[in-house]
Amino acid sequence: xxxxxxxxxxxxxxxxxxxxxxxxxxxxxxxxxxxxxxxxxxxxxxxxxxxxxxxxxxxxxxxxxxxxxxxxxxxxxxxxxxxxxxxxxxxxxxxxxxxxxxxxxxxxxxxxxxxxxxxxxxxxxxxxxxxxxxxxxxxxxxxxxxxxxxxxxxxxxxxxxxxxxxxxxxxxxxxxxxxxxxxxxxxxxxxxxxxxxxxxxxxxxxxxxxxxxxxxxxxxxxxxxxxxxxxxxxxxxxxxxxxxxxxxxxxxxxxxxxxxxxxxxxxxxxxxxxxxxxxxxxxxxxxxxxxxxxxxxxxxxxxxxxxxxxxxxxxxxxxxxxxxxx
Amino acid sequence: xxxxxxxxxxxxxxxxxxxxxxxxxxxxxxxxxxxxxxxxxxxxxxxxxxxxxxxxxxxxxxxxxxxxxxxxxxxxxxxxxxxxxxxxxxxxxxxxxxxxxxxxxxxxxxxxxxxxxxxxxxxxxxxxxxxxxxxxxxxxxxxxxxxxxxxxxxxxxxxxxxxxxxxxxxxxxxxxxxxxxxxxxxxxxxxxxxxxxxxxxxxxxxxxxxxxxxxxxxxxxxxxxxxxxxxxxxxxxxxxxxxxxxxxxxxxxxxxxxxxxxxxxxxxxxxxxxxxxxxxxxxxxxxxxxxxxxxxxxxxxxxxxxxxxxxxxxxxxxxxxxxxxxxxxxxxxxxxxxxxxxxxxxxxxxx
Ligand SMILES: Cc1ncc(C[n+]2csc(CCOP(=O)(O)OP(=O)(O)O)c2C)c(N)n1
Ligand SMILES: [Mg+2]
Numbered sequence: 001x002x003x004x005x006x007x008x009x010x011x012x013x014x015x016x017x018x019x020x021x022x023x024x025x026x027x028x029x030x031x032x033x034x035x036x037x038x039x040x041x042x043x044x045x046x047x048x049x050x051x052x053x054x055x056x057x058x059x060x061x062x063x064x065x066x067x068x069x070x071x072x073x074x075x076x077x078x079x080x081x082x083x084x085x086x087x088x089x090x091x092x093x094x095x096x097x098x099x100x101x102x103x104x105x106x107x108x109x110x111x112x113x114x115x116x117x118x119x120x121x122x123x124x125x126x127x128x129x130x131x132x133x134x135x136x137x138x139x140x141x142x143x144x145x146x147x148x149x150x151x152x153x154x155x156x157x158x159x160x161x162x163x164x165x166x167x168x169x170x171x172x173x174x175x176x177x178x179x180x181x182x183x184x185x186x187x188x189x190x191x192x193x194x195x196x197x198x199x200x201x202x203x204x205x206x207x208x209x210x211x212x213x214x215x216x217x218x219x220x221x222x223x224x225x226x227x228x229x230x231x232x233x234x235x236x237x238x239x240x241x242x243x244x245x246x247x248x249x250x251x252x253x254x255x256x257x258x259x260x261x262x263x264x265x266x267x268x269x270x271x272x273x274x275x276x277x278x279x280x281x282x283x284x285x286x287x288x289x290x291x292x293x294x295x296x297x298x299x300x301x302x303x304x305x306x307x308x309x310x311x312x313x314x315x316x317x318x319x320x321x322x323x324x325x326x
Numbered sequence: 327x328x329x330x331x332x333x334x335x336x337x338x339x340x341x342x343x344x345x346x347x348x349x350x351x352x353x354x355x356x357x358x359x360x361x362x363x364x365x366x367x368x369x370x371x372x373x374x375x376x377x378x379x380x381x382x383x384x385x386x387x388x389x390x391x392x393x394x395x396x397x398x399x400x401x402x403x404x405x406x407x408x409x410x411x412x413x414x415x416x417x418x419x420x421x422x423x424x425x426x427x428x429x430x431x432x433x434x435x436x437x438x439x440x441x442x443x444x445x446x447x448x449x450x451x452x453x454x455x456x457x458x459x460x461x462x463x464x465x466x467x468x469x470x471x472x473x474x475x476x477x478x479x480x481x482x483x484x485x486x487x488x489x490x491x492x493x494x495x496x497x498x499x500x501x502x503x504x505x506x507x508x509x510x511x512x513x514x515x516x517x518x519x520x521x522x523x524x525x526x527x528x529x530x531x532x533x534x535x536x537x538x539x540x541x542x543x544x545x546x547x548x549x550x551x552x553x554x555x556x557x558x559x560x561x562x563x564x565x566x567x568x569x570x571x572x573x574x575x576x577x578x579x580x581x582x583x584x585x586x587x588x589x590x591x592x593x594x595x596x597x598x599x600x601x602x603x604x605x606x607x608x609x610x611x612x613x614x615x616x617x618x619x620x621x622x623x624x625x626x627x628x629x630x631x632x633x634x635x636x637x638x639x640x641x642x643x644x645x646x647x648x649x650x651x652x653x654x655x656x657x658x659x660x661x662x663x664x665x666x667x668x669x670x671x672x673x674x675x676x677x
Contacts, residue, residue, distance in 0.1 A: 031518045035608050053489035053525035054456050054517055081455060085490065119594045120375020120427070122438040124454035171593050295671040296376060296438025297427035303668035 002148075002178040010147040010179050011112070011168060014154035015074055017183070019044050025158055026066060028052055029059065029076030029112075056082050060089035060111060064163070067094065067109040072158060080115040080129045080167060094163040095138035110157045110164045116207055116257050117170035118294055118301055126294040126301075128258035130167050130205075134234045134267065140164045140188060141235040145209035147177035149232055152186025160188065169206040189236035193245070197227035200251035200315055203242055203268050204230060208255040208306055215311035222324060226315065234264050242268060243276045250281035253314045255306050260288040285314040338396060339562045341555060343636045349393050349554050350627055350637065351645050352413045353385035357624050358653040359408060359418055360585075363425055363439075367589060367599045370661065373426050374598070377591065378439040381409035383584040384512055386623035389413050390557025391480060391510055391579075394565050395448070398477040400470070402463045403452040404484055405440035406512075414447040418652060419659040428663035435666040436674065457483065457490030460509065464496045467507035467574075476569045479507045480561075485535055485578075486517025489525060494541075497576065501544040504573035508564045511535060511578045512551065518587040519604045536578035544574050551579030552623040582618040 005013065019025045019040075028050040033041040040049045052059050056077065063073040077083055083090050094107035118126045133141050140162050144150040150168060157164040194209055195216050204212040209230045216226035227245050231238055246252050252272055254265035265286045272284060290304040316323050338345075360380040366373055381388060384406075392401070392413035403410050408425075412418060416432065424431030425439045432442055443451035450466060453459040463481030470477040487493055488511060500507050513535055515522050522529035528537045539546025545567065549560040557579060564575035586607070589598045601607055605615040631637035 031520050034520050034524055051520055051524055053520075054486045055489045055491070057491050085455065085458065085492070117593075120377075120438065122376055122441055122454070123436075124440070125377070173593055174596070290672065292671045292675050295436045295666075296424075296441070297431075297435030297666050298375065299665050299668040300436065300671040304671055 001181040003181060004176050004178055005147055006174050006176050007144070007147045007150045007168065008173040010151035011154050013179070014151045014184075015158070016040070016043070018155060018158040019048065022072060023048070024070065024072045026071050026073040027076070028073070030054055030078065032076055056086040057089055060086045061093065063109040063111070064089065064094035064107055067107040067163075068097065068105055072108045074110045074112060074158060077111055077113040079117070079125055080113040081124060081127055083111060083113055083165075084129070090165070091133065091136045091139065095136055098162065099138055106161045107163050108161045110154070110166050112166045112168070114168050114170040114173075118257075118305060119171065120296055120298065120301070121294075122296040123293040128256070128289065129262075130165075130234060131258050131262035131264060131266075133165050134237070134264065136235070138162060139235060140233060141167065142188065142233045143167045143169070143205050144232065145169070145172065145194075145206050145230050147175065148179045148184070149186055149192070149230075151179050152184045153188075153232060155183070155185040156188055159185065167206070171207045186232065188233045189238050191229050191231045191238035191241040193227060193241070194230050195226065195228040197225040197249065199225045199249055200253060200319060201227045201229060201242065201245040201249045202253045202255055202311070202315075203265070204228060204255040205234065205264055206257065208257050211306060211308055211311055212255050214308045215315065218308065218312055219315055224315065224319065224321070231264070237267070239268075239271045239275065242272065243279070246272055246276045247279045250279055251318050252280065252284045253311065253318055254284065254286045255311055256286070256288045257306060258289060259291050260286060263288045282318050282320070285318050287311050287314045338394065341558060345393065346631060346636050347645070349389045349558075350631055350642075351649065352389045352392070353554065353624050353627060354646055355418070355649045355652065356381055356385045356388065356409045356412050358649050359412055359421070359656070362422070362653050362657055363408065364585060364600055366426075371597055373661075374439070374589070375427065376438055376440070377588045378425065379406040379588045380583070380585045381406055383514065383618070383623070384409060384551065384581040386554040386627060387510075387512055387551035387557050387579040387581050388482075390554035391482070391561050393554070393558055394561040395480065396477070398448070398475060400448045400450055400466050400477070400479045401482070402450045402459045402466065402479065403482040404456070404459065404487065405452065405454045406484065407440065407442050407452055410482065411442055411444050411447065411449045414444065414449050416444045416447055416449065418656040422656040422660035423663050426660040426663070427665065428660055429666040429670070430659070430663040434670060436671060457487035457492040459483070460487070460490075460492050460496040463507050463509070464500045464505055467500065467505035468503065470506050471503070477506065478565050478568045480510060481507060482510045482512060484517065485511055485513040485515070485522055485526065486520070487511075488535060488538060497539070497542040497544065497574070500574040501542040504571055506568035506571070507574045508561065508568055509574060509576045511576065512581050513578050514581050514583045516583070516587065516604055519608045521609070534578055536576055539576035544576060546576040546578070548578040548580065551581035552621055552626065554623070554627060582621070584619065584622065
């Protein structure tokens with residue numbers, strides 16, 4: 001059995017259920033729980049649910065401290081960019097402690113942040129910054145593309161004993177989808193095949209999973225069978241599922257909202273080039289954002305971002321197909 | 327008259343009738359501009375994208391500050407940035423076009439509402455990330471200190487921003503190095519939908535937020551930001567201190583924003599609009615909002631100038647009509663302008 005809810009509700013459903021299940025789970029951040037009728041505040045009280053000042057270094061640092069002291073904090077950060085004012089706390093504190101203490105300390109915390117709000121939020125609020133974090137040892141990075149994964153990955157993030165960056169996609173917040181009833185945990189490091197296909201593999205994350213699925217649908221009408229894989233977590237990254245798919249299809253297109261050299265696409269391309277080279281019948285193609293900041297005005301914003309047409313073109317090129325006029 | 331021009335024979339620090347009328351004119355222009363931006367959401371849906379923050383309610387504070395500046399002084403602000411360039415003399419046609427994302431905009435449509443820049447008029451822009459322009463202001467003030475021309479930097483930010491590390495780091499260095507900078511905190515009692523007393527130790531203790539200056543051994547003062555003359559007087563002192571090499575001041579200017587923090591935050595497809603002010607929407611405190619409306623600094627200052635005989639009622643009507651016409655024209659210009667070329671964003675990645 002399942003129920004249909006928006007992506008954003010799925011995130012909150014998981015946090016609520018985990019707070020119910022485990023009283024060590026704390027939930028805090030800016031501009032939340034400011035009025036007494038806030039549902040989280042009502043359900044769990046002010047010891048466990050708090051509004052903070054605009055103090056990301058303290059917010060993330062306090063999550064780290066509370067985690068070391070035995071709690072399981074979930075810190076709501078809103079936009080991925082806001083973690084940057086506390087970059088040390090994200091990449092160079094909690095993520096290192098388990099290792100440096102030879103396992104004596106663990107830091108089970110979740111940093112929740114949205115990214116990719118490319119609808120006029122301009123240069124400082126639209127970044128796809130996950131690539132900065134995927135190579136940090138000790139830090140896990142989840143990036144759901146559907147309501148079901150949004151819930152399942154949040155459940156797992158809260159139960160995980162490591163710091164987790166949970167990146168939700170702003171453009172997906174209101175997208176509805178089926179979420180399994182009852183407890184729902186999606187394991188980290190297990191990619192999901194969002195669509196099966198035999199001619200070409202696309203690996204995409206977050207919102208671009210939907211871009212890839214739309215392109216696959218268009219191409220299916222022309223008899224081209226595209227497989228779409230969503231890694232769901234980029235650290236750990238399920239390279240095996242991607243390699244197995246490429247072994248069958250022989251072709252790989254990577255779609256990513258980040259700029260080319262800061263993308264998951266670049267990492268996947270490197271892994272497949274090293275470990276799956278013999279499967280490839282054509283060069284890997286990367287459809288990423290162009291190397292620019294995101295502009296405010298729509299035509300300029302659209303121009304730099306991956307879209308369905310760019311993905312279809314990349315697939316045609318990779319498969320050596322003649323382009324079909326739209 | 328332009329910023330920094332000396333009038334009334336008393337220099338820019340004296341507030342003669344001409345200067346007072348100039349101040350009211352700027353306040354009224356800012357209000358008209360902001361109301362037009364706001365009504366665009368309903369009258370031309372889809373024209374403004376992303377997130378827009380208005381200065382309505384802060385006009386007296388903005389103009390009281392800007393009126394004290396001299397040529398060569400510089401200004402930085404947060405994302406709530408429409409008011410300052412208007413008072414500094416930026417063309418409202420280009421500003422509206424920027425907010426409408428047009429090629430003719432102040433920044434060619436690349437920046438948008440949160441990212442206005444007009445360095446030729448001393449407006450160095452700011453940051454969409456809370457508090458992060460405070461160090462930029464200290465850096466610009468360091469440059470002014472090196473130039474030794476008596477120039478000053480004024481940095482505007484919100485009450486909420488004073489909870490960022492960047493605020494504390496900047497004030498300490500500014501005071502330590504005696505930098506010619508004035509930090510103007512527009513305390514509008516809210517960080518988005520959080521009341522100050524829920525997030526600020528000074529506010530919770532019933533103390534002014536200018537108390538924070540004490541920790542950095544610098545001047546701190548609180549002023550009624552609804553009174554442009556009071557703001558002006560406070561700024562004259564702060565700027566004199568800065569120009570004399572005596573270091574920075576933290577000015578807490580008490581204002582009340584008359585609109586919600588910003589327009590609705592929603593993915594594409596959901597029409598954007600301005601919700602009700604958080605006092606009402608979150609806290610159910612209609613009385614607070616209505617009392618702020620009754621104290622609206624724009625009609626308050628008009629009333630004062632007319633009562634004091636500085637401005638005749640018909641002259642006030644005339645200058646208001648002229649401001650409305652200016653903003654009509656700015657909006658027409660912005661609506662009629664074309665969108666930027668799609669690849670224009672690639673031209674400015676590197677200098
Ligand atoms: C570092 C950072 N954290 C959070 C935000 C989100 N945010 C944007 S404006 C704002 C409120 C700021 O309040 P205040 O400083 O009082 O300025 P006001 O908007 O009231 O003028 C917040 C939390 C941000 N932009 N940057
Ligand atoms: Mg504020």
